[in-house]
Amino acid sequence: xxxxxxxxxxxxxxxxxxxxxxxxxxxxxxxxxxxxxxxxxxxxxxxxxxxxxxxxxxxxxxxxxxxxxxxxxxxxxxxxxxxxxxxxxxxxxxxxxxxxxxxxxxxxxxxxxxxxxxxxxxxxxxxxxxxxxxxxxxxxxxxxxxxxxxxxxxxxxxxxxxxxxxxxxxxxxxxxxxxxxxxxxxxxxxxxxxxxxxxxxxxxxxxxxxxxxxxxxxxxxxxxxxxxxxxxxxxxxxxxxxxxxxxxxxxxxxxxxxxxxxxxxxxxxxxxxxxxxxxxxxxxxxxxxxxxxxxxxxxxxxxxxxxxxxxxxxxxxxxxxxxxxx
Numbered sequence: 001x002x003x004x005x006x007x008x009x010x011x012x013x014x015x016x017x018x019x020x021x022x023x024x025x026x027x028x029x030x031x032x033x034x035x036x037x038x039x040x041x042x043x044x045x046x047x048x049x050x051x052x053x054x055x056x057x058x059x060x061x062x063x064x065x066x067x068x069x070x071x072x073x074x075x076x077x078x079x080x081x082x083x084x085x086x087x088x089x090x091x092x093x094x095x096x097x098x099x100x101x102x103x104x105x106x107x108x109x110x111x112x113x114x115x116x117x118x119x120x121x122x123x124x125x126x127x128x129x130x131x132x133x134x135x136x137x138x139x140x141x142x143x144x145x146x147x148x149x150x151x152x153x154x155x156x157x158x159x160x161x162x163x164x165x166x167x168x169x170x171x172x173x174x175x176x177x178x179x180x181x182x183x184x185x186x187x188x189x190x191x192x193x194x195x196x197x198x199x200x201x202x203x204x205x206x207x208x209x210x211x212x213x214x215x216x217x218x219x220x221x222x223x224x225x226x227x228x229x230x231x232x233x234x235x236x237x238x239x240x241x242x243x244x245x246x247x248x249x250x251x252x253x254x255x256x257x258x259x260x261x262x263x264x265x266x267x268x269x270x271x272x273x274x275x276x277x278x279x280x281x282x283x284x285x286x287x288x289x290x291x292x293x294x295x296x297x298x299x300x301x302x303x304x305x306x307x308x309x310x311x312x313x314x315x316x317x318x319x320x321x322x323x324x325x326x
Contacts, residue, residue, distance in 0.1 A: 005034040006210070009064045009073030012039040013149045018174040019199055020077045023217065026097060030216045038073050040064050065091055068204055075203040075214060080195035080226055085234035088202075094214035095201040099222040100170035102197035102247060104130060104190045107172075108164040108182040109157050114138055121163040124156055129243035130166050132265035133190045136283070150175055170197040191245025191263045194229035198222055221250060224292040228260045231299025236264060236311060248295070259289040262302050266314030284311040
C-alpha cells in the first residue's frame with residue numbers, strides 16, 4: 001500500500017464523479033489505500049455534436065487514458081459501455097467491480113409508463129439501440145435525439161420539451177434519482193447495451209503493484225458477463241453497424257453457466273428506402289450459454305450465428321452507443 005493517496009482520474013459529470021467515488025470507497029475499504037479524485041474534461045463532455053461525428057464513445061475514454069499514460073493520474077474509472085472493444089496499448093483493465101442493475105428505465109412526465117404516453121409522444125434518447133427497441137414496443141412514438149448529462153435530459157421532461165426519456169437505471173441510481181423512474185424495462189423487452197451498469201477500472205500495464213492492488217475490487221462474475229457481451233459486440237462490429245444489445249447473466253437454474261442474449265435491430269439494405277419502425281425493420285436475436293471460462297468464445301460464437309442469420313445486412317442507424325454516461 002502506498003503512503004500517499006492514489007490519484008483517480010474521472011470525467012467531471014455528476015454521474016462520473018459519483019461512480020468514481022464508489023470505486024474509491026470500495027478500494028479504501030478493502031485495502032486501506034487513500035484515493036483522491038481528479039476531474040478530467042473529455043471531448044465528449046464539451047462537444048454538442050453526435051458521437052458518430054466526433055469519434056464514437058471512445059471520446060469519453062481517450063482523455064482519461066492520456067492522463068494515465070502521461071502519469072497525471074494513477075488509475076481511471078469509466079462506464080464500461082464507453083470503452084472501445086479493442087485493446088489500449090500500455091493500459092490494462094485491472095478491475096471490474098460488482099455490476100449494478102443493467103436495465104434501462106423510462107422517466108415519463110407525471111409518472112407515465114410507456115403504454116400511458118399519448119400517440120406520437122416524444123421520447124428522448126441518443127441511443128440507436130434504445131430507439132429501435134422503443135419502436136418495437138410502441139410503433140407510434142417519436143424518438144428525439146438528445147445529448148447532455150442525465151440531469152440535463154431529465155430537465156427536458158420536467159420542462160415539457162419531451163414526454164419521456166430513457167436512461168440507464170444504474171446511472172439514475174448513482175445520482176440519487178430513482179424516484180423519478182416510471183417504468184423499468186426487463187432485459188427481454190429492451191436488451192441493455194454491452195457492459196451497461198458495469199464500471200471499468202484501468203491503470204498502466206507496467207504498474208504491477210497497482211494492478212495487484214486494484215484486483216482486490218474485481219468481481220469475477222461481472223467480468224465474465226461483460227466479457228461475453230463485449231466479445232459479441234466486437235465480432236458484430238466487423239460487419240454490422242446496426243443497434244446492438246447484449247446481456248449475459250448467471251441464472252439460478254444453472255449457476256455455473258453463463259447465458260448470453262444478443263440482439264441486432266436495423267433495416268436491411270433491400271428495404272432501407274421508405275422503411276418505417278413498424279415495417280421493414282429486421283431483428284436478429286440469439287441466445288447461448290457456456291461456462292464462465294469460455295465467456296469470450298461464447299460472445300464470438302453467438303455473433304457468428306447472428307451474422308449467419310443476416311445481421312451483417314443491417315445498415316440502419318449507426319451503432320455509436322450514445323448511451324454513454326446515462
